[in-house]
Amino acid sequence: xxxxxxxxxxxxxxxxxxxxxxxxxxxxxxxxxxxxxxxxxxxxxxxxxxxxxxxxxxxxxxxxxxxxxxxxxxxxxxxxxxxxxxxxxxxxxxxxxxxxxxxxxxxxxxxxxxxxxxxxxxxxxxxxxxxxxxxxxxxxxxxxxxxxxxxxxxxxxxxxxxxxxxxxxxxxxxxxxxxxxxxxxxxxxxxxxxxxxxxxxxxxxxxxxxxxxxxxxxxxxxxxxxxxxxxxxxxxxxxxxxxxxxxxxxxxxxxxxxxxxxxxxxxxxxxxxxxxxxxxxxxxxxxxxxxxxxxxxxxxxxxxxxxxxxxxxxxxxxxxxxxxxxxxxxxxxxxxxxxxxxxxxxxxxxxxxxxxxxxxxxxxxxxxxxxxxxxxxxxxxxxxxxxxxxxxxxxxxxxxxxxxxxxxxxxxxxxxxxxxxxxxxxxxxxxxxxxxxxxxxxxxxxxxxxxxxxxxxxxxxxxxx
Numbered sequence: 001x002x003x004x005x006x007x008x009x010x011x012x013x014x015x016x017x018x019x020x021x022x023x024x025x026x027x028x029x030x031x032x033x034x035x036x037x038x039x040x041x042x043x044x045x046x047x048x049x050x051x052x053x054x055x056x057x058x059x060x061x062x063x064x065x066x067x068x069x070x071x072x073x074x075x076x077x078x079x080x081x082x083x084x085x086x087x088x089x090x091x092x093x094x095x096x097x098x099x100x101x102x103x104x105x106x107x108x109x110x111x112x113x114x115x116x117x118x119x120x121x122x123x124x125x126x127x128x129x130x131x132x133x134x135x136x137x138x139x140x141x142x143x144x145x146x147x148x149x150x151x152x153x154x155x156x157x158x159x160x161x162x163x164x165x166x167x168x169x170x171x172x173x174x175x176x177x178x179x180x181x182x183x184x185x186x187x188x189x190x191x192x193x194x195x196x197x198x199x200x201x202x203x204x205x206x207x208x209x210x211x212x213x214x215x216x217x218x219x220x221x222x223x224x225x226x227x228x229x230x231x232x233x234x235x236x237x238x239x240x241x242x243x244x245x246x247x248x249x250x251x252x253x254x255x256x257x258x259x260x261x262x263x264x265x266x267x268x269x270x271x272x273x274x275x276x277x278x279x280x281x282x283x284x285x286x287x288x289x290x291x292x293x294x295x296x297x298x299x300x301x302x303x304x305x306x307x308x309x310x311x312x313x314x315x316x317x318x319x320x321x322x323x324x325x326x327x328x329x330x331x332x333x334x335x336x337x338x339x340x341x342x343x344x345x346x347x348x349x350x351x352x353x354x355x356x357x358x359x360x361x362x363x364x365x366x367x368x369x370x371x372x373x374x375x376x377x378x379x380x381x382x383x384x385x386x387x388x389x390x391x392x393x394x395x396x397x398x399x400x401x402x403x404x405x406x407x408x409x410x411x412x413x414x415x416x417x418x419x420x421x422x423x424x425x426x427x428x429x430x431x432x433x434x435x436x437x438x439x440x441x442x443x444x445x446x447x448x449x450x451x452x453x454x455x456x457x458x459x460x461x462x463x464x465x
Contacts, residue, residue: 003079010114011299015079015091019104024071031066064098076108086113088302111299116360119293124422126285128432131274133267141266145253146245152238158205159237161191165203166236171218171228180221181228185235196230206234220323279434282424283415287354290418296353306348359407361414369409377409 001023006014032051035058041049051063072093080087091110098104152164159165165188171181188195190203196216206212211233218228243249250262315326324332330340361367382392396402424432 001075001078003082005083005085008109010297011302012109012111013083013085015076015083015085015108015110016096017075017079017106017108019071019075021099021102021104023075024067024104027067027071028063030070031063034066035063060100064100068095068098068104071104072106075104075106079108080110085110087111088113088299089305111301113356113359114297114299116294116296116356118357118360118364121290121293121418122421124286124289124293124418125425126282126289126422127425127427128278128281128285129274130426130428130430131271131278133270133274137270138263138267141270142245142263145262145266146242146249149249149253150240150242152240155237155239156207157237158207159190159203159234161200161204162189162240164189164238164240165206165234166238167203168233168235170231171223172231173218173223173226173228175229178221178223178228181223189240199230199232202230202232203234206237208234208236210234224323225325225328278426278432282419282432282434286419286422286424287415289422291350291353291357294353294357296356298349298352302352303345303348306352307345310344310348355407355411358411358414361417362410365414365417367410367413367417369406369413373409373413374406377405377412381405 001020002018004016006016008014036049037046039049039058040046041053044050044053076091076093088111091108093106093108096105096107155163167183167186167188169181169183169186171178173181186195188199188203190200193200196219198214198216202212202214211231213229213231216228216230218224218226243252245259247258250256250259254262254265256262256265314329319325319329326340330337333340335343378393378396379389382389385392387395396405419434424434426432
């Protein structure tokens with residue numbers, strides 16, 4: 001077999017492959033055997049039809065077509081390996097010549113990873129928010145904890161803001177009660193905003209046994225997005241009572257003996273959260289600066305596929321779970337279709353460039369992923385997916401997604417290397433040390449930017465023709 005590589009642009013090549021006919025022998029034998037099992041010829045047992053009879057009855061062309069289809073992936077893979085190409089996606093194959101007994105010639109156009117030159121990034125300097133926890137922040141955290149330990153007691157008066165009411169609801173659209181438009185004994189805190197728009201004004205002022213009707217746009221269910229006439233009946237009004245802020249509360253709500261210790265712990269937790277947010281902010285800003293320094297051509301077909309994947313995931317997974325369609329989502333976001341398309345394309349380009357640049361850094365820095373690192377990452381992904389680690393691991397293995405997870409961890413390590421080399425200062429001008437948070441937050445930053453670009457692991461280099 002002979003092969004040649006022609007560079008069409010920085011992200012696409014054309015392979016020209018010539019195969020002597022004798023190298024098709026195994027595929028021809030396999031073609032005759034396959035046809036033998038599929039057809040019946042009078043006078044011959046199934047599977048025992050001579051090749052010349054198959055040629056006569058069904059045509060030599062059918063055999064050659066079957067043989068070529070069988071052989072192309074192997075010869076394409078050999079040409080890719082011979083050319084030391086890092087291919088992306090499926091090739092576009094064109095049979096140029098097929099001479100029976102002489103020669104098979106074909107071309108294959110395919111996207112390849114562009115060459116990425118990583119410049120000196122040590123001069124990057126970014127600014128992040130300072131970690132500052134005020135007394136007001138601590139007060140708010142303690143109040144939120146206090147709110148979770150509130151008790152309720154029924155009262156014989158009209159409902160007010162902050163009361164917990166027990167409700168029966170009935171929703172009608174065009175005068176018809178919806179199949180899923182009835183709900184009984186619903187507990188609702190007035191002012192929480194957790195139910196329908198307009199319900200707070202409807203129930204305030206009602207006593208037990210009172211009812212009201214109001215109009216509201218349904219957020220979910222069979223008539224999501226439609227205007228409904230909602231009748232609400234109050235069966236109970238209960239006042240919320242907050243526990244006193246004292247040492248007894250601290251012992252009730254935590255492992256601490258005093259309110260002072262509880263407040264100190266709340267402050268520490270808030271500091272840790274702000275430090276984590278600071279690290280995430282640093283990763284994102286360092287990544288943006290790095291991408292500004294590197295010229296990365298993006299393969300058109302890969303970009304098209306990535307945009308399509310992001311749209312599909314949004315429409316059929318994320319929005320579907322919220323009971324929304326794309327039109328309603330754009331209305332809520334205040335965006336036009338054109339703005340949405342442009343934004344999705346921009347995000348896809350950034351995701352692809354992120355993967356290319358960080359993969360090049362992985363190679364340049366000779367970074368490896370240990371089993372422990374992969375397991376830790378898998379545990380985090382399982383937690384965010386709502387699955388148990390065992391379920392998530394099984395899904396990953398069955399879906400052939402292990403290389404994807406390895407890639408995410410490796411890219412996170414690559415970004416952490418960059419962050420370690422640059423200067424990070426907070427808004428107070430102080431240099432920030434992110435050593436403890438680098439790899440974990442870097443991996444999450446990579447996941448956010450490069451959620452679904454096409455992988456090009458070694459297995460995928462051998463894409464079927």
